[in-house]
Amino acid sequence: MPRRSQRIKGKVASYTDVQDEVVSDTADTDGEFQNDDGDEEERPRKRAKRSTRSKGSSNNVDYHAASSSKRRRIPEQFRGVRGKLGLLERLAKDMPLDVILEIFCYLDPGDLFRLARTTKDLRGILMSKSSEIVWRTARENVEGLPPRPEDLNEPQYAHLLYESYCHVCGHKPCDSVFWSFHMRCCKKCASDTFPRYDELDLVAGLPPKYYERFRDTLLREQLKGSWRPSEVVCHTEITARYKAEFKTLRTRTDRKEWIARKSNERLMRVEHASLCQEWLQARLDQRSSKLDNIREQRKEAILERLEEVGWREEAELSMNTVWPWDDFASHKLVRQPKKLTDYGWNSIKTELVEWLKKQKEDRLERYRRSTLERRYNLLDVEYLQAMSRHDLRDPFPGKGDIFTSEYFEGLIWDTPLDEEVTAESMKSKLLSHLPLIIDKWRPAKIEKLVQIMQKSRPGAAVSDLHLATTVFECTECSPRTLMYYPQMFYHSCCFNNPETHSSRMAEFYYFFSNPWSSKSLVLSKFGSQVAKNIVEGCSLDPTTATIQDLNNANPLIECTSCNSYGSWYSGRLFMRWPSAIGTEHRSHVLLLNSFGNETQQILASEPSCNFFLTAHCAYCHEVRVQDMSNLQEHLRLCHSDALGLDPDACIFPLSAAETQEHFYRNPAVELSRLSKMFRYSGQGSVESA
Structure with missing residues (x-):
């Protein structure tokens, strides 16, 4: 040198x-x-003199x-x-x-x-x-x-x-560098220090003829597709200084030379700025990589110290969670970019071990919940399959009654977490214990309904539940929903009783509703009176006529209060007995089976699927019946042995009345949805909701 x-x-x-x-x-x-x-x-x-210390x-x-x-x-x-x-x-x-x-x-x-x-x-x-x-x-x-x-x-x-600080406000660190202006500026100050302009704004201060020429050039290039309006960042002081310099130039030659010189300087600044930014980014990346290496060494050193106190396994488990980040490596005591010393370890040991204890508790709790949730999922799948095979005309307990039963609650909660419960084992246990649960649950719930009937009809018995004049209503619904037995066992309001909550149910409430409750049910006087009128209109005895008798009679009913004429939605309104009882028409004037010579024309206007809405096969209970031909085809292919009929016959010799013995309407569906209303105008029909 x-x-x-x-x-x-x-x-x-x-x-x-x-x-x-x-x-x-x-x-x-x-x-x-x-x-x-x-x-x-x-x-x-x-040089500084050193004084010696003498004795004395x-x-x-x-x-x-x-x-x-x-x-x-x-x-x-x-x-x-x-x-x-x-x-x-x-x-x-x-x-x-x-x-x-x-x-x-x-x-x-x-x-x-x-x-x-x-x-x-x-x-x-x-x-x-x-x-x-x-x-x-x-x-x-x-x-x-x-x-x-x-x-x-x-x-x-x-x-x-x-020097990594903002040249405007002094904030540190500041890695945002405007290299073309040789200045560091944080994001907070950049909006005021470097405002945004477009090309036309930049030349707005030029003399008019230069501004117009520049504007016309940009517009022509825009029409050609070679230029698009864009925003650029400028420094207000530099921009003002350049404009002042340009205005002092008088000749075209001086201005051309000035523009060429400034353009060349700008190109050089842009090229140099690009190189500087690449260098800075490489420096930052190198620094980040170096810090990451130090953090990794610190993490490994902490793991070795944790192994000595018996907590390394838990720390490694927290590193392999399902979250998209490493909980242990991102901890504030682990992620520090400095090497671990004995003093540093002693200062963080207690806090880190306490954190790992909390992590262990959370991990075991997540494992417990996931295990119980998986068992509930298995039981839920098997429950739905068992319900699909069941005759719903006999009351079937809901999920809350099954899941909270003593046996299945113990199976899910009291079985050790490390003991696997498979789908096959859950299915076999459900099939073996479900009949026992139903035999105990069904009589108790039916007795609740009998007690409700006896409040209005002293001496009522279980057999009265099947009468066509026994209509219940839900006091929680608005308007009140009318229902027959066993529809109330599938009504949603009967599963909203919070008094049946338990601590275990509350934790997994999203799997099942509450156990069934009759708290919201009463015997409907008005609904029973409407049903009695319909039964008497069918020439049946109200004291003995059952719901099945009413199904067999299947009267055609006209609501004279809803007849309308003179519009596209006009004609006489007809319905079957479920719609007459389950909708607002029960308070209207109803006529039954008294239509004379028009009866056949009215029946021809009725929707063909009106008898089979929400209907199920009475043998397998899983198949939904769509129409008469669909039912007969299903009986021929699947139940010919039970019926003793020839499976090779194209059509079974069954009348419409006989066919109704082989299907039933789904009791889980409300009365108003069991049949469709329709209008008759003498020429055709218009279906009604």
Whole structure:
């Protein structure tokens, strides 16, 4: 390395008299080199004299006095600080200058810039114009660093590269660099410092003829498709300065030269900015990778310490969770980018172990819930399959009654968590214990209905539930829903009784509703009276006629209160008995089977599927009957042996009345949906909701 001249060495004596300037926070003033002002006489450097401590009481007193005086000379902010103070200052004063400069050449520009802020002497050395070669050599030591731009000196360039704070508000750290403007600016300040413009806004201050020419050029290029309006970021001060410079130019030649020069400068700035951004990103990535390696080493060191206290396995389990992140590695005590020491481990050991204990509790709780949830899922699937094979005309318990039964609740909750419950074992246990549960559950619930009937009909018995005049209503519904036996066992309001809650049910409430309750049911006087009128209109005895008798009679009913004429939705309204009882028409004037010669025409207008809405096969209960042909085809293919009929026959010799013995309407469906209403106008029908 080239050595310094005697002129530079002569300035060493004057370094102690350099003014104590505070380094500015802007790139324009912080990195300014100091000028060399000729040679000065070299003054010898003084070394500090060390006083020896002599023996004796008088010397001891002198020693304490000197020590007290020394403490008084130490500034208040440095008292109590460990280590020796002023080493950098002694380095600058005692060590030969050529050695100092030789050492500085092995540093990077960021280190030099920070050294220049430590002492007056070092600042005098590094900010000297003659030290430029030191800065250049230090900059060339940095791999991948772009060359210094012409409008910045070495300290200014180092300030831009390594001082990571916002040049506007001073916020640190700030890695957002506007390289084209040689400025760091955080996101908060960027919107005000660098407003956005489009191309036309940028030239708005030009003379009119230039502005119009530029605008016309942009519009022509836009029509050709070669230019699209876009936004650019500008610096207000630089923009104003450029506009002022351009306005001072009078000739076209000067303006062309100025535009060409500025365009070339801008291209060079953009290219240099791209290189600087690549270097900065590589530096940040390298720093991030280095910190990640330190974090990984710290994590492994913590795992080794946890293995000594018996918690490594739990820590590794927390690293393999289903979450998209590693809970253990992301913990604030583990993720720190510093190596683990004995002191550091002792300071985090208690808190980390407590966290792992909580993690273990949460993990076991999640395992418990997932195991119980899987068992409930298996039971739910088997329950639905068993229900689909059951004759719903006999009351079937809901999920809440099955899941909270003593046997299945014990099977799900009391079976050890490490013992596997398979679908086959759940199916076999459900099939074997479901009849026992039903035999105990059904009589108790039917007795509840009998007690409700006896409040209005003293002496009512179980057989009265099947009467056509026994109509129940739900007090929770609005309007109140009317229903026959056993429809109430599938009504949703009967499963909303919160009094049947249990702590285990509350934890898995989303799997099943509450057990069935008759709390909202009463015997409907109005509904029973309407049913009685319909039964009497069919020439049946209200005291003995059952629901099946009413199904067999299947009367055709007209609501004269709803007949309308003179519109597209006009005609006489007809229905079957479920719609007459289950809808608002039960309070209207109804006519039964008294239509004379029009009866056949009215029946021809009725929807063909009216008898089979929500109907199920009476043998297998799973197949939904759609129409007469569908029912006969199903009976021929699946139940010919039970009926004793020829399966090869195309059509079974069954009448419409006989066919009704082989299907039933689904009691889980409300009365109003068991049949469709229709209108008859003398020429056709219009279906009604």
